[in-house]
Amino acid sequence: MSAQHVLNHRDDPSSAAAHARRMANKVPEVTAYFWIIKVLTTGMGETASDLLAKTLDPVLAVALGGLGLAVALTLQFTARRYVPWLYWTAVVMVSVFGTMAADVLHVLLGVPYDVSAPLFLGALAAVFALWYASERTLAVHTVRTRRRELFYWAAVLATFALGTATGDMTASMGLGYLGSSALFALAICVPALLRRVGVLGAVAAFWSAYVITRPLGASLADWMALPSARGALALGLGPVTLSWAVAICGLVVYLSVSKRDVR
Template sequence: MDTASKAVAKVPELTLAFWIIKIAATTLGETGGDAASMSMNLGYLISTLIFAVIFIVAVTAQLKADRFNPVLYWVTIIATTTVGTTLADFADRSLGIGYAGGSTLLLLLLLASLFVWYRVMGSVSVTTVSSPKAEMFYWVTIMFSQTLGTALGDWTADTAGLGYAGAALIFGGLLLALVIAYYATQLPRTLLFWAAFILTRPLGAVVGDFLDKPIANGGLALSRYGASIALVAFIVACGTLFRQRPAKVSH
């Protein structure tokens, strides 16, 4: 097996199941991150450090793997979204830069990551990930997008006053618009992919908050532990029912 085949074997094919699991994983990141920082009272900084270690271990294992492993891939995705949740909360609340400041900073970091990736590798399409260097760009970009999504979701739901349900409708509507654009326009598929990938994160963030935040704040006040366990079970069920296949390389 050549290098390109090894790399692409670790990236899943983009199917409906992929997007369903992605949204569930981002929601899990919100409930799981909140469970550690709030329910366990570890705080944002300690929780971020814990999840950052998990993220580093998962990415290292992903980089060393010689083929696509669905369990390892989704564990790494969940690791990016949990560390993204606590990191965004730490920046927004503990550092006091606010949702607007956090969202702006993280958007700039995400754009910088995509820019450097493009300048170094010549493409930011996931189907061209064919080396450890490109895969590292892939995971760093994903981590920034997950962190941005948390800050953007909180900003929309809280600062903009739309509430969790209202914010979920906004982000869900934007994702639907991207689906329509995919089938009805000739917009670059790579652009649509990253736009959808980024938007699934704030959607998951506000859905997660809707599940576990107090009723007085517009949530359902469900147990963060219970919601997280239910989401894990849903992800496992989807992964079992819908076979995850590696993406094909494009050069």
């Protein structure tokens, strides 16, 4: 390739734009803000799902949750770069629908949580296996192609369903919602500690913590929202859903302005 050809290629705006589109990562930088919003979305998804199921016919609620998820993911896939409100809207809808998926298996089909949790774990393992076989990486900072984005969101959906089943299983085993919250708050520290001492790699530590955020946030939200007869604060599903949604929106607006979560 001649030097002149290289210079022309560098100066060609259409070539530079195509390169930028191809290399734009669709996942935010993993910072403290990422984990805070992630926990908030899990809790909001839990209470919003329960609120919809109590307000509407369960079948209609699941249909609306699925439609909302489809719209949110379509908008996310259409974007050519990371856009905070698009990304986190998709996460919220995954949380709502993932909760519904786990609840449908348990409530409507009668599948025990100690059965559905291993099923969802197997589904997540299958997604990871296919993702790694295809791309040779599970790193979220390399989500720059449509195929990797598809694998990423499939994994996210599986983690939410798995986390929902796991959190409900521990709560039903006698720990209660507050006890479950304490358990998962301790559990989420384990991947960070193992990463620090070199036992876990960055990718394994990330996905381990990502799974645990689901039952952590859901247990906290349930503890705040559900009736006192169930060992909770009885603040109500509506108020808890609204307050957590306001917190999410505030943080997303801040990140949209500050760009703190852009690599």
